[in-house]
Amino acid sequence: MSAGFRFRDYVPEETTDKGFDSLFKIFMQLVTITSGDVGEALSWLNELDKQYGLTDDGYGMGNFIEDLKNKGYIDENPQEPGSFEITAKSEQKIRKSALEEIFGKLKKSGTGNHRTPHTGQGDEQSTDMREFRFGDSLDQISMTESIRNAQLNHGIGGGDDFMLTEGDLEVRENEHKTQTSTVLMIDISHSMILYGEDRITPAKKVAMALAELVKQKYPKDFLDVIVFGNDAWQIEVKELPYLQVGPYHTNTVAGLELALDLLRKRKTSNKQIFMITDGKPTCLKEAGGYYKNSFGLDRKVINKTLNLAAAARRLKVPITTFMIADDPYLKRFVEEFTEVNQGKAYYSSLKGLGHLIFEDYKKNRRKSL
CATH class of the missing domain: 1.10.10 (Arc Repressor Mutant, subunit A)
Incomplete structure (x- = not known):
């Protein structure tokens, strides 16, 4: 019992x-x-x-x-x-907390790379079957399907009568996977804390959540984070909790130049820029110092920004702009910028920012290896 x-x-x-x-x-x-x-x-x-x-x-x-x-x-x-x-333990805990808050619970997904619509020799099996071709590896052969084909093609024999030919073999397609290199640009100009609204904290949380997402679910991807005010510079992920807004103008040109420099060094197929900002470009760095104009849309600043949007397009680097402001004249600038780059733009509230970035990141499956 x-x-x-x-x-x-x-x-x-x-x-x-x-x-x-x-x-x-x-x-x-x-x-x-x-x-x-x-x-x-x-x-x-x-x-x-x-x-x-x-x-x-x-x-x-x-x-x-x-x-x-x-x-x-x-x-x-x-x-x-x-x-x-x-401590470093707290820094990691803050990133994980941001990931849970913004993106929710994530399911495990293989080795965590972005799929492409192309099939061939890869490292994840699909549901598609095809005939065996020279060069296919043995582990791609579907034995169940191949034996069934042999029985249908040559009859069901017993003992030594069983015959399996090359024409009976079927292989299961493998999906190509691709790495993605992403640069996340964060505006730290003074306007990110103006008018009684804290915009930098949600931006930091999104950056920390995205960094933790890449680490956990897409470990083969690359994520670089840069901040831009009067100038632009790269920061490490562990610095994100300490990020502060400064008394800066918005030098979008410097941010884009640095982002493109970083992406040129990456040997990946997919490259993209995510830009979180709440204002228009107002600043340029020149030989004699800084050129600044916070009033309206200064064509000298805007034209250089648009030139970089076009340069990114030639390099096949789409720019997705997350504009956390809804002024009509800012929308006109973002629309012009997006059209030149052939990228995308979202006019997001702070609440929905993380989900938009997460979904856009997941959908980056446009190119094959």
Whole structure:
């Protein structure tokens, strides 16, 4: 007689992390908004605790800070005794939190490359079948289909009568996969925090989520992140939580020049630029310094920007612009820019920005290897 299984109600164990977990979620949001400033994030958390009673006598803010240290999320700042800084563990946790917040749960998908509509020798099987051709590998042969063909073509024999010929063989098509090189451009001009609206924090979250997405689901892809204000420069993914807006104009030309330079070095088939901005180009770097004009659409600045859009088109690099503003004259500029590049443009709210970028990234299956 089998002993079988005995089922009973599952009662989860009490955990001392209950208070930590709820506070930690808020802390992760605050440390992103404060660009990695742990002291400011904890001050805000204290104020929220006073107003909403986030802690109790059993688990206080002091316990939370000690747990942050013990769990490896913050360290003492050697340059400023008595202050803290986030760790590499926190940086990764912030990226993962952004990914979950913006993109939701992701399903595992093979080796994680972008499929193309072309078939041939590749590394993922499709449902399409065809006859065996010289050069096909043995592991592509579908034995079930091939034996069935042999039986149909030569009859069902027994013992030594079974015959399998080359004409009976069928192979399963493999889909080509392709790598994608993406440059994500983030506008850090002063307008990204003007008019009482924080636009830089959602942009940072999108960048962190995209970086984590590429790492988890498309590990063979390349993602470079650059920021542009008066100038443009490349940043590492680990720097994203600390990203801040500066007292800058918008030098879109510098950003595009750097993006194209980075993509020229990549030996991949698919290349693209994603640009997150909330304003028009207003700045150029010249030999004598900077040329700036924030009033209207300056043709000197706009023409150089459009020239780069055309250069990207010649290099077969589509530019997708995510404009988080809806001024009519900005739309006219974006439409002209997009037409010259033959790219795409979205006029997005901050709330929908992440989903648009995610979907556009997934649909990049235009070119074959």
